[in-house]
Amino acid sequence: MPLHVQASPGDRLVARETASIGDLRVMLLRFACSNFRSIKEKQEILFTAAKHVKEHDEAARTVDGLSKERVLPVVALYGANASGKSNMLKALEFFQRGVLFSQFEWNSGINRQPFLLDFALKDQASSFEIDFLVGGVRYHYGFVCDDKAVLEEWLIATSKSGPRVWLHRDAEGTSQYRGKIRDQGQAIKKAGFERENVLALTLLMQGKNSEMEGIHNFFSRKIDFNYPDQESDETLSLAYDEAIWSDVNKLLANADSGIEDIKIERTTSTYFNVFDESKNSTSYRQEPIFRHTMAKPDDYFKKNQESHGTIRLFNLSGPALMALRTGSCLCIDELDASLHTMLSRAIIRLFMDPKTNPKGAQLLFTTHDTNLLSTDVLRRDQVWLTEKDKGGATHCYPLSDFKTKPTDDIEAGYLAGRFGAIPFLPPWRSLIGGEG
Structure with a gap:
């Protein structure tokens, strides 16, 4: 049940429910x-x-x-x-x-x-x-x-x-x-x-x-828990859900963070396989990347280039929106x-x-x-x-x-x-x- 978050006067973020009330x-x-x-x-x-x-x-x-x-x-x-x-x-x-x-x-x-x-x-x-x-x-x-x-x-x-x-x-x-x-x-x-x-x-x-x-x-x-040093895995896991991922984007955009779009970047790294010397192993990692309002369309910032506040809000956005949905x-x-x-x-x-x-x-x-x-x-x-x-x-x-x-x-x-x-x-x- 998607929540569409949009800006309103003052400090409030208002979510508009589009489906029936449960x-x-x-x-x-x-x-x-x-x-x-x-x-x-x-x-x-x-x-x-x-x-x-x-x-x-x-x-x-x-x-x-x-x-x-x-x-x-x-x-x-x-x-x-x-x-x-x-x-x-x-x-x-x-x-x-x-x-x-x-x-x-x-x-x-x-x-x-x-x-x-x-x-x-x-x-x-x-x-x-x-x-x-x-x-x-x-x-x-x-x-x-x-x-x-x-x-x-x-x-x-x-x-x-x-x-x-x-x-x-x-x-x-x-x-x-x-x-x-x-x-x-x-x-x-x-x-x-x-x-x-x-x-x-x-x-x-x-x-x-x-x-x-x-x-x-x-x-x-x-019952779900979130701590200050917790990674963004829970929010990242919601990227497959188009409706709620759209809300994550809107939440950060409306929070005056300067963020216009968030995407998931998948990186790979190869390392030596100690169990099979003839093969190398590959690991995959997903990280959010952020485009700012004044940036060029293809210019995205990595997570370590963003402020602690932006990353904290991103980490909280997924759990908060999922709690409201469920x-x-x-x-x-x-x-x-x-x-x-x-x-x-x-x-x-x-x-x-x-x-x-x-x-x-x-x-x-x-x-x-x-x-x-x-x-x-x-x-x-x-x-x-x-x-x-x-x-x-x-x-x-x-x-x-x-x-x-x-x-x-x-x-x-x-x-x-x-x-x-x-x-x-x-x-x-x-x-x-x-x-x-």
Whole structure:
């Protein structure tokens, strides 16, 4: 479903949807974890709207399966350097990979990275849990593990008829399968496929079951991650799709980057084959090349000739446009890295506006850009703050927990330390040994 991106007044990029609006079928509602990297006690982030927050009311979505809650399309994580905001994304990524690949990646141990500033926690369990929506059914899934084994695991499905426990597994290795996965679970037990270091959900998703197919689709196709140093492979892979590649071109052109056209250049290199001295081997590599507005028709610049900002926007454009097309959740670490505030705002607004985001795509990102704290960009329940206590443990809480007035300058209040989650520095001269 192509999105045609065109410029409009100010800093906004508006995408025009040309096909029918789809149902909001798959959405992330909540994620929580404990004893992972800098996260000691259980911390959570929510994509459900706070009832007392009224700004940008149109952004909070009403979704089948949630009668009393609405879902937010964007959540931002703020905090000082090393406050642990990126660790919330890394915890979600560890969780996702565990669900998909525990059968293969956990054979030699579970690399869970416990909180190390409290020695006692090294041998204590870590926990991870998620709430998500698939086809009008709310699922609550989680597991507890240490370095060697899964100690507990559960899956609860809540539909119009109420909550049902489909899966429960305890530290003694006893597992119970009920509801729509009962027969499949019993077959797994009978075949002897259960192992202490493999998640039951990993095994369940390999069977033919419509419910499990929906859950597998959520974990495998509806959560994507992007990091500042990530290469452009994901955007490059979209070049075969004429409609979305056209949107990548339009996105960069409308971002005032000076880019008029982007093509893919395929290069080859030959190297000595150590296994067969009579033959040389050839490798192929694809790289984007860029033509600027004032350049001659055949003059294209290579990637290493472009600015960091242009390359960062190119690397983000593919994942962002695909998320909008498929209704998935894109998790970006350091959205503001090499990007101007106006471009960050434009990306956020593509997800915030129901007209440009009819599939219910979601955006979770970390940032230091305080210009985005204005309530004309984000609701207060979309801003989550992270800070460390004296013991080095991360705490995560929403801005909506604080009483604010519509006239309050949120950015100024944040920088003044009203909401926490900022670095507290001594007088600047003392930073390098001078007098305060």
